[in-house]
Structure formats: C-alpha cells, structure tokens
Amino acid sequence: MSVVVGYIPTPEGEAALERAIAEARNRQDRLVVINSSRGDAYVDQRFVQADGAEALARRLEAAGVDHVLLQPLRGHDAADEVLDAAESHGAGLIVIGLRRRTPVGKLIMGSTAQRILLQAECPVLAVKAAAG
Template sequence: MAIVVGYVPRPEGRAALDRAIEEAALRGSRLVVLNVSRGDALVDPRYAGADDWDAVKAQLEASGVEHEVAQAIEARDPADQLLKVAEETNAELIVIGLRRRTPVGKLIMGSAAQTVLLEADAPVLAVKAPK
C-alpha cells in the first residue's frame, strides 16, 4: 500500500507534498508523487519542470521515506490519472492540494479536486497552502 500525492509546482502542491511526506513517515508507507500535465510550462501551470523535480527529489531524499516520482505528460485528465495510480498502487491515502478561492470561486471547487474527492476509493486528504 502507498500514499499517493498529486503534485503541482505551486503553493498548494508544495503543501500537499509536505503533508504527504509527514503521513508517509507516520505510517511507514511508500510515497508516490505524481505530476500530470500536458508537458509545457508555458501553457500548463501544472507542469513540473526539471528544477521543480530536482527540488522534489531532494526533499524526498532528505525525508528518508520510501518514494517514487512519476510524471504523466499527456492530455489525460489529472484527476483520472491520479485515481488510476491510486488504484494501481492500492493507495491507503490520496493527498491533494487545494488553492484558496474567492467567495464566488468557493461555490464551485476545482473540477480535478472535486472528481478525486467524489470518486476515490481511498480516503482523501485535501490540504490548503499556508497564507
């Protein structure tokens, strides 16, 4: 079993990664870090470039938790890909980051986060970035 975290190179992604590392250490679980994008930072802010991945890998190595990183560069929906990896790894927990929203934005949660929360078979921990 593993903990799966959806990583994006933004504050909410870093907050999710930090919390996922804590959970993996507490549970003695393997951590799977997944970044899903179309593969171009100019058009997709979810894309984790080489510098981002280097920082993630350094943080994981320093944490001492068993881990693997994966980047799915395709047009597939990020939520679907995260749910697929969670199913393949028999995830005991999925960790996602949520961004802060305006009052109007709060009426509709991000579609990827909503899909994961509603369709995941494993418990989902939603994390907000610090202010």
C-alpha cells in the same frame, strides 16, 4: 499500501507534499508523487521541469521516505492521473492541496479536487496552504 499526492509547484501543492511526506513516514508507506500535464500547451507552469524534478527527488530522499515521482503526459486531466495512480499503487490515502475559490468559480470551472474527493476509493486528505 502507499500514499499518493497530487503535486504542482504552488503553495497548495507544497502544503500537500509536506503533509503527504509526513503521512508516508508515519505509515511507513511508499510515497507516490503525481505531477502531470495534459501536454496541450508549450509551457505548463504546473509541470515540474527536469531541474525542478531533480530538486524534488533530492528533497524526497532527504525526507527519508520510499518514493516515486511520476510525470505522465498522456493528455488526461490531473484528477484522472491521481485516481489512476491511487488504483495502480494500492493507495491507502490520497493527499491533495486545495486553493481558495469563489462559489461562482467552483460552479463554472469545476474542480479537480472535487472529482478526486467524490471518485476516490480510499480516504482523501485535503490540505490548505498557510494563509499568507
């Protein structure tokens, strides 16, 4: 089994990563970190660049969990990438970060988190960032 976490460098992504590290450690499972981009923009602030990926890898090593960092650039949306990773890595848990959105924002924009919650075949743990 593994714990899959959708990660972006935001407070919500950091909260999800911290909880996923704790869950992987407690379960003694591999942690699969997904940081993806559609690749449709010159700069994607959600995609961790090389220096950030190295820092993230060091952080995971220091946490003492078996891990893999995946950064697919296949043109798929984040929900698809997380769900694909959960299936291919035999996830026992998916961890995602939630951001605060207005009801109208949810209606118009859709929700990556909602798709993962509805389509995942394993439990999903949704984490909020600390109120700041």
